[in-house]
Amino acid sequence: MRDASSPPTKVLMVEDNPGDARLVQLLLAEVGGFEITWKQDLREAAEWLREHVPDAVLLDLSLPDSHGVATIDAMRRVAPDLPVIVFTGLNDEAVGVAAVKRGCQDYLVKGQGDGQLIARTITYAVERKAIERERQQAAERMKRVLLQTVKAVSLTLEMRDPYTAGHQRRVAQLAQAIGERMGLDADRLEGLHTGALIHDLGKINVPSDFLSRPGKLSDAAFGVIKSHPNVGAEIVDGVDFPWPIARMIREHHERLDGSGYPAGLRGEEIILEARILAVADVVEAISSHRPYRPSLGLDAALKEIQDRAGTAYDPAVVDACLAVIRDNGNAVFRDDYDLPPVM
Numbered sequence: 001m002r003d004a005s006s007p008p009t010k011v012l013m014v015e016d017n018p019g020d021a022r023l024v025q026l027l028l029a030e031v032g033g034f035e036i037t038w039k040q041d042l043r044e045a046a047e048w049l050r051e052h053v054p055d056a057v058l059l060d061l062s063l064p065d066s067h068g069v070a071t072i073d074a075m076r077r078v079a080p081d082l083p084v085i086v087f088t089g090l091n092d093e094a095v096g097v098a099a100v101k102r103g104c105q106d107y108l109v110k111g112q113g114d115g116q117l118i119a120r121t122i123t124y125a126v127e128r129k130a131i132e133r134e135r136q137q138a139a140e141r142m143k144r145v146l147l148q149t150v151k152a153v154s155l156t157l158e159m160r161d162p163y164t165a166g167h168q169r170r171v172a173q174l175a176q177a178i179g180e181r182m183g184l185d186a187d188r189l190e191g192l193h194t195g196a197l198i199h200d201l202g203k204i205n206v207p208s209d210f211l212s213r214p215g216k217l218s219d220a221a222f223g224v225i226k227s228h229p230n231v232g233a234e235i236v237d238g239v240d241f242p243w244p245i246a247r248m249i250r251e252h253h254e255r256l257d258g259s260g261y262p263a264g265l266r267g268e269e270i271i272l273e274a275r276i277l278a279v280a281d282v283v284e285a286i287s288s289h290r291p292y293r294p295s296l297g298l299d300a301a302l303k304e305i306q307d308r309a310g311t312a313y314d315p316a317v318v319d320a321c322l323a324v325i326r327d328n329g330n331a332v333f334r335d336d337y338d339l340p341p342v343m
């Protein structure tokens, strides 16, 4: 299980009964490889944990200053990342099972088993917790890589097309701020932010001079531009995103009254994320400089969404957007805008 050269496993034992504490110390000393710190109540243990990081905690649930499952919750608040093994009396094995359900790694019944069993229980708990941590780190790394990849794709599009330089990033920031204001949960906000970063992906299929040409476009040219929501959605259709990214892209030019494209969807037929994107997109587009015209200003952008709230745009989204702009102004578009942490 362990070789002699490895450092001892550091265990914090929280136990008010000196007899029980001594017995465990003795049994583990016989097995070897453990360094035990003994504290008699929760307050003392919490104080010690401020300065020290053990490998595991052995926790008696009946302490002078805490009792039952409340002891587990208190310990997990103090040391959320440590494996906790609960000590239970002979008659409360059910409490041990409940403890595991509450996130403890394992439980030991007092008076049952020898030093080997206690040692094994601690060692396995430490190993399991380490595996859990590695899994979590791997999942977080995958999420980071996904976001970086989406950002790279977003930048690729913007590099060939001055029209969209920075547009998707700014729309993503505003859309996320609107979504947050509307009370979307963290996972949905993350999806919204991700979808917004590539909402114009389909413009890769549109000749760049169509996008930056001043004045009125021919019907044919406008037809090509109008294909971009479908083209973008088709590109990401094969990507197994954990959010409805393809729908966000496909529906971001749909309008509440059915006047949008490509499908002329109405009202709640349009996914909420796309209704948010529609507002963020138009506010950003009107208030930014374009190669063929100067910025029309934020006021013009807000007037557009207010005038068409309920016809083109979802009024709840418009209200949230107005609140965001009222509180942040242009800062919401800046590079250093402080996005709520979604990753």
Ligand SMILES: [Fe+2]
Binding pocket: 199, 200, 228, 252, 253
């Ligand atoms: Fe678009």
